[in-house]
Amino acid sequence: MSPSSSSHPLVPYGWDADWETAFAPYADQGLVAGRVVRVDRGLCDVVTPGGTVRADTEFVVPRDPMKVVCTGDWAAVDPEGASPRYVRAYLPRRTAFVRSTSSKRSDGQILAANVDHAVVAVSLAVELDLGRAERFLALAWESGAQPVVVLSKADLVPDPATLAHLVQDVGTAAPGVPVLTVSALHGDGLDVLRALIGTGTAVLLGQSGAGKSTLANALVGADVMDVRAARDVDGKGRHTTTTRNLLPLTGGGVLIDTPGLRGVGLYDAESGVGQVFSEIEELAARCRFHDCSHESEPGCAVAAAVALGELPVRRLESYRKLVRENQWIVAKTDARLRAEIRKDWKRKGAEGRAAMQAKRGRWA
Ligand code: GDP
Ligand code: ZN
Numbered sequence: 001m002s003p004s005s006s007s008h009p010l011v012p013y014g015w016d017a018d019w020e021t022a023f024a025p026y027a028d029q030g031l032v033a034g035r036v037v038r039v040d041r042g043l044c045d046v047v048t049p050g051g052t053v054r055a056d057t058e059f060v061v062p063r064d065p066m067k068v069v070c071t072g073d074w075a076a077v078d079p080e081g082a083s084p085r086y087v088r089a090y091l092p093r094r095t096a097f098v099r100s101t102s103s104k105r106s107d108g109q110i111l112a113a114n115v116d117h118a119v120v121a122v123s124l125a126v127e128l129d130l131g132r133a134e135r136f137l138a139l140a141w142e143s144g145a146q147p148v149v150v151l152s153k154a155d156l157v158p159d160p161a162t163l164a165h166l167v168q169d170v171g172t173a174a175p176g177v178p179v180l181t182v183s184a185l186h187g188d189g190l191d192v193l194r195a196l197i198g199t200g201t202a203v204l205l206g207q208s209g210a211g212k213s214t215l216a217n218a219l220v221g222a223d224v225m226d227v228r229a230a231r232d233v234d235g236k237g238r239h240t241t242t243t244r245n246l247l248p249l250t251g252g253g254v255l256i257d258t259p260g261l262r263g264v265g266l267y268d269a270e271s272g273v274g275q276v277f278s279e280i281e282e283l284a285a286r287c288r289f290h291d292c293s294h295e296s297e298p299g300c301a302v303a304a305a306v307a308l309g310e311l312p313v314r315r316l317e318s319y320r321k322l323v324r325e326n327q328w329i330v331a332k333t334d335a336r337l338r339a340e341i342r343k344d345w346k347r348k349g350a351e352g353r354a355a356m357q358a359k360r361g362r363w364a
Contacts, residue, residue, distance in 0.1 A: 009049040010035065012248040014114070014201050019074055022091045026076035031088055036073045036113075037246040038258075044087065046075050047246075053077060059086040065109055066098065071245045071258050072113035072201060095144030097203065097261060098268075111260045116200030117253075118145040119193070121210040124181075125153045128166065130173040131318045134276050136205045137174055138322055142272025145203070147177045148196055152211035155183040172312070175278050184214040194219065194251035201246075201254045203261055216257050221250035268330050270323075277319040280311065 008015050013035045023033050034048035039057065046055050055077050057069045069075065069087055078085040090113075097112040118140030122133050133149065140147035149170055157163045163181055170179050178196065182189035197219075204212040245258045274281050280302060284292065288299025294316065296303075305311035 010047070012254070013047055013246070014254045015074075019091060023074065023076065026089065029076075029088075030079055031076040032079055034075050034077050035246065036069055036071055036075055036087075036090070038071055039069055044069055044075075046077055046087070048077060050080060053085055055087045056084040057087050059088055060090065066096075068110060070110045070113050072115060072256050074114065097139070097143045097145075099260065109260070112203055112256045112258060114201055115143060115145045115203050115256060117197040117202040118143060118147045119197065119202055119204050119206075119215075120147055120149045121152045121204055121206030121212050121215060122149060122170065123153055123207070123210045124151050124157050124163075124166065125209075128169060130170065130314065131321070132207060133170060134173050134318050135322060137177065137276045138269045138272040138326075140205060140272070141275035142269035147174070148193075149174050149177055149179045150189075150193060150215070151179065151181045152206075152215060153183060153185070154181040154188060155186050173315070173318075174276070176275070182215065184211060184218045187218070190218055191251075194249070194253075197249070198252035201256060202249075203256045205261065212257070216247075216255060219249050219251070219255060220247050269326050270330075273319070273322045273326055276322070277315065280316065280319050283311065 008020075010033065015033070015035075019033075027033070032048050032050070034046035034053065034055075037045045037047055037052070042057055042061075044055055044057050046053050055075070060067075060069055062068065069090055073093065074091040075087045076089045076091075077087055093113045095113070095115050096110055097115060097118075099109050099111055118136075120133060120136040120140060122128065137147050137149070151163075151166060151170065154163060157166065167179050167181060171177075180189055180192055180196070182193055184190070204216060206212055245256060247255050247257070249255055283301045283305050284294065286301035287294065287297065289297055292300050292302070294300050294302035302311065302316065306313055306316060
């Protein structure tokens with residue numbers, strides 16, 4: 001990074017030499033660079049070198065919901081003085097978090113862009129649910145971010161041997177992923193986590209109650225997130241955090257914490273699932289049949305590893321479950337796409353008929 005860019009006011013928000021290069025054509029047009037900190041109803045807050053500005057996203061409203069401006073995007077905004085100030089474009093995303101939306105609409109929804117680290121919080125206050133951790137990890141890998149597992153509330157497991165055992169257990173479910181223990185209450189392990197996510201942008205994933213808000217407060221160094229106990233006072237379990245969704249951390253780096261990321265689901269996460277279960281995919285490559293289902297085929301390397309005790313049955317079952325779930329989501333999406341295409345044809349047909357009638361009218 002050049003000396004000039006390291007003192008750039010957007011560096012605390014994740015600005016780097018590559019973003020600067022990508023932005024150059026927009027700078028030439030007199031547009032201002034900024035990072036989107038939140039989006040609501042066609043407007044967004046963008047942090048720019050001149051402060052946070054409210055910008056209109058109407059200029060970039062594609063039909064594809066994945067292409068709308070979202071938190072974490074690097075935007076090119078109209079210069080000061082323009083009214084309204086439009087987001088004219090955003091830079092190509094390095095990574096993206098997407099969720100499958102409610103059952104009625106199965107298309108994806110973009111939740112956060114340009115995330116480098118996905119912190120999966122797993123609470124040590126309750127029994128470990130490795131399947132759930134694997135699901136969050138699939139999502140993390142799929143986004144393009146590097147996952148890290150944080151076993152939270154480590155103060156509740158005072159015995160070091162037990163703690164080491166739990167770390168090892170989680171490690172088998174998370175190949176290629178660092179597993180840390182953290183107590184936000186005592187501050188233990190926070191430095192290691194800060195060092196890991198100190199460059200770039202992080203998000204917190206994990207089940208409700210896993211300690212994400214507490215962790216966010218500890219990392220940001222201020223009470224920016226309501227902790228669950230307070231949040232659930234209204235009994236509706238509503239997320240009432242009203243603070244900004246993108247925050248610089250005291251130890252460097254940026255945290256994105258949008259309400260939507262909390263209940264995130266799989267969305268076309270085939271490659272993410274593959275990465276969570278990389279050892280199974282490696283075994284599968286050695287099965288005799290390339291389309292082996294690892295059920296009862298001869299020459300199945302996966303079944304052999306299970307028989308030898310090298311692959312836990314739980315892992316294989318969890319893998320199957322996530323693959324099935326993912327296929328179901330993809331099929332749902334395809335059905336929706338098919339319906340949309342049909343609608344488009346109908347519309348075109350109607351337009352064609354109308355044009356035909358207009359023509360006939362004219363010639364009559
Ligand atoms: P979230 O739903 O994932 O955001 O979880 P919260 O941050 O709201 O935490 C859920 C509960 O766990 C709260 O009652 C916290 O006080 C508690 N908690 C969070 N971190 C720790 C910790 O490090 N140690 C202990 N003992 N409790 C914690
Ligand atoms: Zn097989």
